[in-house]
Amino acid sequence: MALLAPLALATIGPAMATDAANWEQVLTEARGETVYFNAWGGSANINAYIQWAGDAVKARYGVTVVQVKLDDTARAVTSVLAEKTAGRNQHGSVDLIWINGENFAAMKRQGLLFSPGWATKLPNWDLVDIDNQPTTTTDFTIPTDGLESPWGAAKLVFFYDEARTPKKDLPDSAKDLLSFAKAHPGRFSYPQPPDFIGSSFLKQVLSELIADRTKLQKPVDDATFDADVAPLFAYLDQLHPLLWRKGKAFPKNYPDMKQKLADGELDIIFAFNPAEASAGIAAGELPGSVRSFVFSKGTLGNTHFVGIPYNANAKAGALVLANFLLSPEAQVRKQDPKIWGDPTVLAVSKLPEADRAAFAALDLGVATLPPDKLGATLAEPHPDWMTRIEAEWIKRYGAAN
Amino acid sequence: MGRQTEQNHIRPQAGGSMRDRFSVSGLVLAMIGLPILAGLAGTVGPAFGLLPALGGGHLTLDHFAELAAQPHLSRSALISFATAIVTTGVSLVLVMLFTAGYAGTRMFSRIQHLVSPLLAIPHAAAAFGLAFLVAPSGLAMRLVSPGLTDYGSPPDWLVPQDPLGLTMMAGLIVKEMPFLFLVTLAALPQVPLVQARQLSASLGYGRIRGFLISVWPLLYRQIRLPVFAVLAYASSVVDVAMILGPALPAPLAVRITEWMADSDLQMRFLASAGALLQFALTVAAMVTWLVLEQIGSVLLRWMSRSGVRKADDRLLRRSACAAMTLSAALVFLGLAVLFLWSIAGLWPFPALLPGSVTFQAWMRALPQAGDAIATTISLASSSAAIALLFSIGLLWQGGVRDSRAFSSVLYLPLIVPQLCFVFGLQILSVALGFDASFALLLFVHLIFVLPYVTLSLSQPWQALDQRYETLAAGLGKSPLQVLLHVRLPLLTRACLTAFAVGFAVSAGLYLPTLLIGAGRIVTITTEAVALSSGGDRRAIGIYALLQTLVPFGGFLIASLVPHLLFRDRRAMRI
Numbered sequence: 001m002a003l004l005a006p007l008a009l010a011t012i013g014p015a016m017a018t019d020a021a022n023w024e025q026v027l028t029e030a031r032g033e034t035v036y037f038n039a040w041g042g043s044a045n046i047n048a049y050i051q052w053a054g055d056a057v058k059a060r061y062g063v064t065v066v067q068v069k070l071d072d073t074a075r076a077v078t079s080v081l082a083e084k085t086a087g088r089n090q091h092g093s094v095d096l097i098w099i100n101g102e103n104f105a106a107m108k109r110q111g112l113l114f115s116p117g118w119a120t121k122l123p124n125w126d127l128v129d130i131d132n133q134p135t136t137t138t139d140f141t142i143p144t145d146g147l148e149s150p151w152g153a154a155k156l157v158f159f160y161d162e163a164r165t166p167k168k169d170l171p172d173s174a175k176d177l178l179s180f181a182k183a184h185p186g187r188f189s190y191p192q193p194p195d196f197i198g199s200s201f202l203k204q205v206l207s208e209l210i211a212d213r214t215k216l217q218k219p220v221d222d223a224t225f226d227a228d229v230a231p232l233f234a235y236l237d238q239l240h241p242l243l244w245r246k247g248k249a250f251p252k253n254y255p256d257m258k259q260k261l262a263d264g265e266l267d268i269i270f271a272f273n274p275a276e277a278s279a280g281i282a283a284g285e286l287p288g289s290v291r292s293f294v295f296s297k298g299t300l301g302n303t304h305f306v307g308i309p310y311n312a313n314a315k316a317g318a319l320v321l322a323n324f325l326l327s328p329e330a331q332v333r334k335q336d337p338k339i340w341g342d343p344t345v346l347a348v349s350k351l352p353e354a355d356r357a358a359f360a361a362l363d364l365g366v367a368t369l370p371p372d373k374l375g376a377t378l379a380e381p382h383p384d385w386m387t388r389i390e391a392e393w394i395k396r397y398g399a400a401n
Numbered sequence: 402m403g404r405q406t407e408q409n410h411i412r413p414q415a416g417g418s419m420r421d422r423f424s425v426s427g428l429v430l431a432m433i434g435l436p437i438l439a440g441l442a443g444t445v446g447p448a449f450g451l452l453p454a455l456g457g458g459h460l461t462l463d464h465f466a467e468l469a470a471q472p473h474l475s476r477s478a479l480i481s482f483a484t485a486i487v488t489t490g491v492s493l494v495l496v497m498l499f500t501a502g503y504a505g506t507r508m509f510s511r512i513q514h515l516v517s518p519l520l521a522i523p524h525a526a527a528a529f530g531l532a533f534l535v536a537p538s539g540l541a542m543r544l545v546s547p548g549l550t551d552y553g554s555p556p557d558w559l560v561p562q563d564p565l566g567l568t569m570m571a572g573l574i575v576k577e578m579p580f581l582f583l584v585t586l587a588a589l590p591q592v593p594l595v596q597a598r599q600l601s602a603s604l605g606y607g608r609i610r611g612f613l614i615s616v617w618p619l620l621y622r623q624i625r626l627p628v629f630a631v632l633a634y635a636s637s638v639v640d641v642a643m644i645l646g647p648a649l650p651a652p653l654a655v656r657i658t659e660w661m662a663d664s665d666l667q668m669r670f671l672a673s674a675g676a677l678l679q680f681a682l683t684v685a686a687m688v689t690w691l692v693l694e695q696i697g698s699v700l701l702r703w704m705s706r707s708g709v710r711k712a713d714d715r716l717l718r719r720s721a722c723a724a725m726t727l728s729a730a731l732v733f734l735g736l737a738v739l740f741l742w743s744i745a746g747l748w749p750f751p752a753l754l755p756g757s758v759t760f761q762a763w764m765r766a767l768p769q770a771g772d773a774i775a776t777t778i779s780l781a782s783s784s785a786a787i788a789l790l791f792s793i794g795l796l797w798q799g800g801v802r803d804s805r806a807f808s809s810v811l812y813l814p815l816i817v818p819q820l821c822f823v824f825g826l827q828i829l830s831v832a833l834g835f836d837a838s839f840a841l842l843l844f845v846h847l848i849f850v851l852p853y854v855t856l857s858l859s860q861p862w863q864a865l866d867q868r869y870e871t872l873a874a875g876l877g878k879s880p881l882q883v884l885l886h887v888r889l890p891l892l893t894r895a896c897l898t899a900f901a902v903g904f905a906v907s908a909g910l911y912l913p914t915l916l917i918g919a920g921r922i923v924t925i926t927t928e929a930v931a932l933s934s935g936g937d938r939r940a941i942g943i944y945a946l947l948q949t950l951v952p953f954g955g956f957l958i959a960s961l962v963p964h965l966l967f968r969d970r971r972a973m974r975i
Contacts, residue, residue: 041932287747
């Protein structure tokens with residue numbers, strides 16, 4: 001390995017740095033490149049959307065897109081890390097990566113991302129809703145510094161089947177949810193942490209119950225950690241015996257919960273995409289009587305991004321794809337529940353008339369709450385919290401059997 | 402009488418310059434040994450704190466301390482250990498009793514046809530099928546609800562993922578039993594079954610007892626390595642454990658995989674230390690098995706010394722037969738449910754059948770799966786074919802037999818749990834500047850395929866009656882002629898089975914394909930696992946079926962070709 005390093009370094013010199021500010025040159029450079037887009041591949045409709053985007057940039061910019069379907073985004077981080085370990089600082093295998101939260105924090109900390117920041121130099125950056133969606137520039141309290149480009153918005157939304165559960169029984173806070181579970185034992189659960197949605201549920205409860213919510217915006221303070229999270233675990237201690245399987249097993253992830261709602265095993269589930277229920281109904285996976293609700297005092301919201309590894313082989317092609325994903329055309333298609341249903345990160349008001357009309361014409365589906373009914377947004381805690389409460393969770397409940 | 406085949410033959414000395422000119426074993430040794438050693442180094446290093454890219458620059462035992470501090474670690478390890486022993490034990494005893502009760506009968510070949518295709522079904526697919534069957538909202542409950550049970554919604558039972566891991570063990574047994582059965586089948590023609598049966602029957606022994614006393618020790622010796630492979634596999638399985646196994650805490654291998662995939666890169670150190678613990682656990686399971694073997698041998702000796710005939714063993718025999726049939730039926734029924742889900746519209750509990758049928762999911766999946774299927778087939782057939790050639794060369798040169806050290810290297814990839822060295826392997830391949838290419842992936846697949854192929858072929862190879870060859874050599878045939886005209890034709894069935902096993906192994910490889918193929922080379926298995934992370938039953942159904950059909954082709958060939966070839970040769974049929 002040591003012998004190879006000088007060789008690798010020698011080839012870095014002559015290559016010109018790709019710069020998003022010089023867009024004409026990016027387009028020239030990108031033509032003919034193949035972008036390996038590492039994205040979670042667990043959802044057929046998202047894969048189809050990525051395929052569509054790939055076909056579009058192929059036709060328009062001559063950039064070929066290959067989706068590398070991951071079962072866990074961390075695997076792509078592992079690949080980049082392994083390449084760095086081996087001294088492969090160029091021609092890496094990952095060109096673009098779908099990322100946010102702790103994965104982003106880890107990559108940023110380890111210097112695994114293409115820098116300096118490029119996202120704010122993209123031609124479509126000006127359309128991004130940075131005023132109303134602060135999460136487009138702050139990813140779980142970590143400033144993005146333009147190292148990743150926003151792709152879609154996410155908000156924690158709950159779903160239920162109105163044919164089985166009367167609307168008046170629905171909880172309006174974490175505390176209410178506990179009462180609901182007492183009245184309906186075995187009919188609620190959450191994905192087992194460290195599943196992303198499951199950990200988000202823990203953060204939602206923590207955000208509601210912690211004495212001083214501003215603490216969550218800073219890294220964990222070891223001295224007060226136990227006291228800070230005490231209300232969360234007191235809550236979970238009460239909740240767990242009332243859960244599905246009495247808390248001895250948990251759903252794997254959101255799609256698993258969705259299946260269990262359809263099977264009638266669960267009464268209330270939740271997702272990070274407000275359109276999930278409508279999409280599930282359209283796909284025949286959920287009964288037509290499923291509806292959405294949120295907590296009136298707010299639920300967690302965040303943004304998901306695309307990032308470029310420092311050693312990406314097709315940086316120009318990756319920039320072109322990232323910019324295309326931000327285009328009104330791609331964003332409106334993404335928000336269509338028949339396609340995917342993922343909310344836009346653009347400020348619709350800033351768009352040209354035709355694009356505004358396209359967004360307005362979207363039928364969000366019977367089970368989707370309109371943007372003004374989604375309620376307040378609670379800020380994501382610093383990634384530190386997620387890691388710490390996940391570890392604490394496993395320590396306490398890891399051997400429930 | 403049975404010992405004759407083992408000992409009384411004088412092996413013809415490997416003469417002939419062809420055999421000595423170059424050493425296949427040397428080549429294979431380097432091909433398998435080096436990558437694995439390098440991969441292990443890539444695991445051992447970080448376990449002791451060495452991984453420069455992450456700032457690990459000095460030796461330390463901290464990561465083992467950290468490992469020991471992981472909550473509920475001993476429970477995880479205990480479940481893995483118990484799974485290994487129980488799975489291997491139950492599968493082996495079932496195969497043993499069934500073979501003892503029925504080998505040589507018509508029922509035997511009937512069950513053989515029922516069970517053999519099970520080998521082609523990937524573990525994950527079988528596990529999903531089983532889960533869809535036995536879950537509280539599964540087909541079994543729908544059959545009796547709400548009519549018999551009064552359940553309008555599924556009961557809150559902890560199945561699968563039961564705390565003792567029984568569902569997981571069942572899922573493994575239904576898959577490992579066909580494997581052991583097939584290797585038993587391949588070894589069976591090499592033992593004097595008919596004579597032994599006649600003798601023990603004339604002495605008044607029941608079928609099972611007579612078989613166990615006279616034939617089993619010979620047979621077991623031949624399938625011993627596959628048994629250890631099952632043990633190693635069951636102790637470190639990830640996919641089945643994730644689908645059917647307990648989650649709180651999960652078996653050890655699942656937790657290590659999670660640590661490896663953790664976004665906190667510092668967890669790699671912990672994962673590496675965990676991988677070494679997994680290694681130790683697998684070794685411990687093997688040592689335990691050695692003890693169990695001794696106990697078994699004492700029991701057998703006691704059985705034969707006691708002189709008890711136990712002439713009527715119908716109940717035991719039929720129970721073994723029923724268990725074999727039941728497990729095969731479970732897997733096939735599971736596949737049928739997978740298929741139903743793949744075309745189901747909305748299908749709420751407790752409806753026995755989907756409310757509507759739609760091919761939407763298939764139409765969405767198939768165009769995307771075409772390339773993956775093509776890659777899987779070309780990768781699997783080329784790696785299995787190359788591995789078969791190497792195996793024949795190896796066995797012909799006597800490499801496997803002659804050197805203990807050599808055979809332990811050959812079986813290393815089979816006995817060392819995959820996750821103990823794939824991460825290190827990936828670092829190595831990147832360090833050498835290899836891009837993800839078909840050739841590189843083929844090479845890595847060979848590391849895993851070759852042992853299985855050799856394992857599958859070596860027992861029948863070594864047990865083949867050498868007098869045929871002695872005779873041919875006496876007639877003046879060269880060693881190569883003897884190989885081509887006497888040995889290989891006699892071993893056609895074994896060769897084809899070995900090919901099919903290799904094909905299935907390659908088609909089912911997940912972790913190495915993902916890491917070495919860097920996600921750019923996609924097989925049906927990597928697609929299936931990526932999609933199953935989404936938990937979409939329809940997509941799972943489709944990919945599990947595709948994953949089953951591909952290797953099934955290989956086994957179909959392996960079972961049909963001998964039928965055609967040996968139509969007119971009665972002694973060559975089983």
